[in-house]
Amino acid sequence: MPTTSASVAPTSSNGVQPTAAQASIMLELVDENGITIGTEEKLAAHQAPGQLHRAFSVFLFDESGRLLLQRRALGKYHSPGVWSNTCCGHPYPGEAPFAAAARRTYEELGISPSLLAEAGTVRYNHPDPASGLVEQEYNHLFVGMAQTELRPDAEEVEETAFVTAEELMERHASAPFSAWFMTVLDAARPAIKELTGPAGGW
Numbered sequence: 001m002p003t004t005s006a007s008v009a010p011t012s013s014n015g016v017q018p019t020a021a022q023a024s025i026m027l028e029l030v031d032e033n034g035i036t037i038g039t040e041e042k043l044a045a046h047q048a049p050g051q052l053h054r055a056f057s058v059f060l061f062d063e064s065g066r067l068l069l070q071r072r073a074l075g076k077y078h079s080p081g082v083w084s085n086t087c088c089g090h091p092y093p094g095e096a097p098f099a100a101a102a103r104r105t106y107e108e109l110g111i112s113p114s115l116l117a118e119a120g121t122v123r124y125n126h127p128d129p130a131s132g133l134v135e136q137e138y139n140h141l142f143v144g145m146a147q148t149e150l151r152p153d154a155e156e157v158e159e160t161a162f163v164t165a166e167e168l169m170e171r172h173a174s175a176p177f178s179a180w181f182m183t184v185l186d187a188a189r190p191a192i193k194e195l196t197g198p199a200g201g202w
Contacts, residue, residue: 030138048134049134050127055140056090062147065196067168067192068146071083072156083172085178086146087109102116110151120191143195
């Protein structure tokens with residue numbers, strides 16, 4: 001399985017309220033098989049009805065098998081203030097999803113995941129009622145371990161929490177989560193169970 005390097009370096013942020021510089025960030029458009037067919041500016045790709053583009057989602061666990069959640073910063077223009085998986089985002093055009101997952105985990109949370117492994121892909125269409133934006137994504141899933149101290153970027157992450165499977169269900173029933181969260185979690189469950197073992201409850 002591929003693993004991340006401990007020396008992943010941060011780059012510019014791309015998840016907060018778009019500025020003139022951030023507005024030009026480009027995403028890879030893909031077909032239903034995940035084959036790149038072009039590029040589009042990030043915000044334009046999310047305008048309804050949405051354009052199918054490449055994305056990634058990361059699920060990291062501690063030694064006890066608890067999942068690291070993040071609550072998205074209130075300043076994000078897409079799904080602000082909601083809970084979601086450890087990290088998610090979009091590769092730059094030509095960037096490998098694995099490299100993008102490691103990069104953004106470092107940028108958002110200040111850690112380089114260990115034992116990071118591919119966990120399949122999932123395609124979905126999730127509108128965000130609050131913003132009117134649409135997630136039309138071909139999402140590459142990754143699971144791994146969080147074994148160093150978190151240093152979250154306040155512009156990206158409002159707060160974090162490690163939760164058991166039972167605690168997640170309780171939190172999901174009472175707190176707002178991203179529209180895509182359960183879709184990506186369910187798709188990643190086989191790999192999560194392999195990583196955490198039967199005692200993890202996932």
